[in-house]
Structure formats: structure tokens, C-alpha cells
Amino acid sequence: MDGVDSQVNLNWDTVTGATYYSVYLSTAQGMFTEPAAATVTDATYNISGLTNGTTYYFIVKAGNSGGLSAASNEAATTPAAVPAVPTSVRAIAGNGQATISFTSPTDNGGYAITSYEVTASSGSIVRSGASSPITVTGLTNGVSYTFTVKAINQVGSSRSSSASNAVTPSSPSNSGGNDSGSDNDDDRETAAPIADVLLNGQVIEAGAKTTIDLGNRMLTIVVDGTKLENRLAAEGQGAIITYRANTTFDRVVAEMDGQLVRSMIKKQAVITLKTNQAKYVLPVQQINIEALASQFGESVALQDIKLQHLL
The missing domain is CATH 2.60.40.10 (Immunoglobulins)
Structure with missing residues (x-):
């Protein structure tokens, strides 16, 4: 049998x-x-x-x-089969490496999926992992790669997934350049691996953190409010603060707390949320932070109020 x-x-x-x-x-x-x-x-x-x-x-x-x-x-x-094919394969480039995310198949073939196998388009680099995401190392900076993923159970391997988006790994020293096609303050922007924050066109160290929601393909950019306020204090009125996503996502969110927004208002600052596909500009004066804070009452500090701007 x-x-x-x-x-x-x-x-x-x-x-x-x-x-x-x-x-x-x-x-x-x-x-x-x-x-x-x-x-x-x-x-x-x-x-x-x-x-x-x-x-x-x-x-x-x-x-x-x-x-x-x-x-x-x-x-x-017990009848069984190899798993179905992973889907939604996406790649994010790094320095000599790339991080590959994907959606696990709902059909595991009857047995638990034990691992996943990522193969670079060169065919010579294969990496395994227990779940998404998987980081593929040993890539050559300046070379474009795509990636496919297989799901594996005790029966065997699935077929290869569709190829990911193409990415080109690069070192921090040569990963960026001038955006010569820009007609605004972003002319001097330097690309970061995933996201960065700029003040008047210059990339700044503001403790920027990113959160990636793979299921919804959403990137959230959060900065250290105190660090950004300190940098903002040295600038003149009308400062331009840019939250920039350097990798393609379906949605990008800029998050800031109420205290940072108040400081931006005093400087008559402008918030710019920029992706590879679009740009959203918001004069901070349009945010009535005092009215918003009053809805929470005096027991809630401004730094505990989180505002998100979605592009």
C-alpha cells in the first residue's frame, strides 16, 4: 500500500x-x-x-x-505531497547581502514545513532558514540579483516561487548619490539601506528605526524625538524634515510624538514623506497639536501621543 x-x-x-x-x-x-x-x-x-x-x-x-x-x-x-509554492517574494538589498521575505504557502502538503530554501539568480548561492525573512550573504556589491524560494517538508521541496524584485547590494560608502532629477531640497539626499531622515536635504543621525509589516507590505519610520529636536533647534525657520523610504513598499508611515510636532510647529517646519513612487508634503502648522492634546486630558504627556502620516 x-x-x-x-x-x-x-x-x-x-x-x-x-x-x-x-x-x-x-x-x-x-x-x-x-x-x-x-x-x-x-x-x-x-x-x-x-x-x-x-x-x-x-x-x-x-x-x-x-x-x-x-x-x-x-x-x-498517510497520503502527503510536497508543499505549495511560497508567494509574495520580496528582496531588500544590504552590504554584500539581501534580506528575502515571503509568504508561506497555506498548503503544506500534509506535513509541517521544516525549512525554506532561497536561491539567488546567479544559481551559485543558496541559503536556508526556518521562516521568513532569510538573509542571503556572500553577494557581490554592484551586481543585480533576484531570488526564488522553495518550501520543504519531509516529502520534499516545492517548486520554486516566482522571482523577487531585482536588488543590487552595495556598501555604505557607495550606496547613494545625488538625485539629479529632483527639483527641490532633496538634491543632496544620500540613500540608506531601508529608510532615513533628512533635515534641509541632509541625512541626519536621528535614531531612525523602521518596522516592517510583511503581510501588509508596510514600512513604518520612527525617529528619536529628542535627537531630532536638538538638531532642529540649530536650524532656522521653515526647516524641511524628510522621512524617506529607499525600498519599495505598498504603504509607508512616518510616526512622531506630540512633543516633536510642537517643536516643529515653533520652527514652522514642513514634513515631507518620500518614497520611490510618490511624495507627500505637510506644513506642520496644519496640525493643531494643542486641540488634539486637549482631547486626551492633562494626564497624557505630549510625548505619549503618537501621530502617523501615511503615504
Whole structure:
């Protein structure tokens, strides 16, 4: 008896005098009831439409005009298959490496997925991991790569996924350049691996942190309010603060607390949220932070009020 993808192949020894065989199926050991799952004349039977990962039990009875024999020995098997293909494969470049994220297949083939295998388009670099994301190292800076992913269970490997977006790893020293096509303050921006913050067109160290929601393909950029306020204090009125995403996401969010917004208002600052596809400009004076704070009452500090701007 063999169990393969969603089906089981049964075979048994013929019985002298038998004109047919009744095959019984159950998902509980030793629990077989009438009617039989099938009646066949040959000593073999293939049953399909089974659920991968479920153990099935079988017995066979030989029959002729005189009736049915006693039951055969009980046999059990679990049909299974390789997993389905991972989807939504995305790559983010780094220095000599790339981070690959993907969505696990809902169909695991009947057995738990034990690992995933990422292959670079060069074919010579393969990395394994237990879950998304997986970082592929050993890449050559300046070379463009795409990546495919396979899911693996105890039966074997899935087919390769569709290729990811193309990325080009680079070192921090040569990862950026001037945006010569820009007609605004961003002319001097220098690209960062995922996201960065600029003040009047210059990348600044403001403790920027990013949170990636892979399921929704969303990037959230958060800065250290105190660090940015200190830098902002040295600037003149009308400062331009740019939250910039350097990697493509479906949605990008700039998050800041109420205290930082108040400082921006005093400087008559302008917030810019920029991605590879679009740009959103917001004069901070349009945010009535005092009215917003009053809704929470005096017990809530301004730095505990979080504002998010979505692009």
C-alpha cells in the first residue's frame, strides 16, 4: 500500500474462490462500518480525493455468492505531497547581502514545513532558514540579483516561487548619490539601506528605526524625538524634515510624538514623506497639536501621543 498526493494505492493477495473484494476505509483505527468504500474484482484499488496529512486505515474482505470472508489485516498510510509554492517574494538589498521575505504557502502538503530554501539568480548561492525573512550573504556589491524560494517538508521541496524584485547590494560608502532629477531640497539626499531622515536635504543621525509589516507590505519610520529636536533647534525657520523610504513598499508611515510636532510647529517646519513612487508634503502648522492634546486630558504627556502620516 502506497500513499501519495491525496490518494492511496491498495493491493493484496488474491483469494481462491473470491469473485469480488470489498474495501473498507476509516480515519479511526479498528472502526469499520458498512457499507464498504468500494467493491472491486481485481486485487488492487486506487482511492483518490483524500486529505494529505490524515492517516487512513483499510481492511479488505473477499466475497462470492456465499457472502464475505473475515476481514484482512488492517493497513494504514498517510497520503502527503510536497508543499505549495511560497508567494509574495520580496528582496531588500544590504552590504554584500539581501534580506528575502515571503509568504508561506497555506498548503503544506500534509506535513509541517521544516525549512525554506532561497536561491539567488546567479544559481551559485543558496541559503536556508526556518521562516521568513532569510538573509542571503556572500553577494557581490554592484551586481543585480533576484531570488526564488522553495518550501520543504519531509516529502520534499516545492517548486520554486516566482522571482523577487531585482536588488543590487552595495556598501555604505557607495550606496547613494545625488538625485539629479529632483527639483527641490532633496538634491543632496544620500540613500540608506531601508529608510532615513533628512533635515534641509541632509541625512541626519536621528535614531531612525523602521518596522516592517510583511503581510501588509508596510514600512513604518520612527525617529528619536529628542535627537531630532536638538538638531532642529540649530536650524532656522521653515526647516524641511524628510522621512524617506529607499525600498519599495505598498504603504509607508512616518510616526512622531506630540512633543516633536510642537517643536516643529515653533520652527514652522514642513514634513515631507518620500518614497520611490510618490511624495507627500505637510506644513506642520496644519496640525493643531494643542486641540488634539486637549482631547486626551492633562494626564497624557505630549510625548505619549503618537501621530502617523501615511503615504
